[in-house]
Amino acid sequence: MSSGLLLIEAFKEASSFLAAAGVQEPESNAELLLRHVLGLSGAEYLMALRDPFPAQHAPAWEEAIRRKAAGEPAQYITGEQEFYGLTFKVTPAVLIPRPETELLVEAIAAEGAKLWPGGAPRTADIGTGSGAIAAALKTLRPAWRIAAGDLSPDALALARENASRLGLEITFKQGNLLEPFAGEPLDIVVSNPPYIPAADIEELQPEVRDYEPRLALDGGPDGLAPYRVMMQQLQLLPAPPRLIGFELGMGQAGDVAELLREAGHWEEIMTIPDLAGIDRHVVGISRIS
Known part of the structure; x- marks a missing residue:
């Protein structure tokens, strides 16, 4: 970084550097990292743009920009990501929560409230990662009994940490998809499982392909393996859940709906598009108790 810069000049210099490195959305990434390094809120950042860049933060700033230019997701550099108004700690052990998953949370919360008005349905978030879905549901529906599972011990430890920091009571179990819930009655199952076809992973954006955990990406030859396994694992439960919801990849909605x-x-199966109009979620509902 050039010496003696104002914050706005440091921002512009970093944005140009990131753009030249091929980073998408270089300006938003530069702002996010600059606010993180300086510990500034959005309003504080705007007010400080004409201030001199504090020299003591220069090494951390330069390291953050170098890491971003190399392709590392900004969320792993800052160590956090916001999801449904909650801040989650994220590391390379977990997939970074995406905004489109909030639509799945909203659908499950809304349909669950219709099926169990004022009740406390037993809900499991399968493949919880950072714990984002489980935590958002517990925040929206505090009375619900929420559990979350993941195959990765590191992901589960991080999800526990996030729940504890947010003050949310969530039960965590380690195991493959529905296996850790064998013998337990579940009213609701929700999952954002790995759904990228194995052969397509090398074609993903480098910051996804090279940094996010392959365990959370690889959905088998056609991307549908986790959904098939979960349909088979339903026999491990005393009864099928009355409400089930999945996130899925582009072009997979028809196949996943057919599996359901x-x-x-479930007598009612609906498909929910994301904000880009892509069919992103499939939900199965049984209104017969």
Whole structure:
């Protein structure tokens, strides 16, 4: 970084450097990292733009920009990501929560409230990662009994930490998809499982392909393996959940909806598009108790 810069000049210099390195959205990334390094809120950042860049933060700033230019996701550099108004700690052990997943949370919260008005349905978030879905549901529906599972011990430890920091009572279990819930009655199952076809992973953006955990990306040959396994694992439960919801990849909605229809447990199956109009979630509902 050039010496004697104002904050706004440091921001512009970093934005140009990131753009030249091929980083997408260089300005938003530069602002996010600058606010993180300086510990400034959005309003504080805007007020400080004409201030001199504090020299003591220069090494951390330069390191953050170098890491971003090399392709590392900004969320792993800052160590956090916001999801449904909550701040989650994130590390390379977990997938970074995406905004489109908030739509799945909203759908499950809304349909669950219709099925169990004022009740406390037993809910499991399968493949919880950072714990974002489980924590958001517990925040929206405090009376619900929320549990979360993940195959990765590191992911589960981070999800526990996030829940504790947010003051949320969530039960955590380690294991493959529904296996750790064998023998337990579940009213609601929600999952954002790995859904990228294995052969497509090398074509992903470098910051996803090279930094986010492959365990959370690889959905088998056609990306549908986790959904098939969960449909088979339903027999481990005393009864199928009355409400089930999945996030999925582009072009997978028809296949996942068909898996739910073939299972025969839900008389209503709906598909939910994301803000870009891509069918992103499939939800199965049984209104017969």
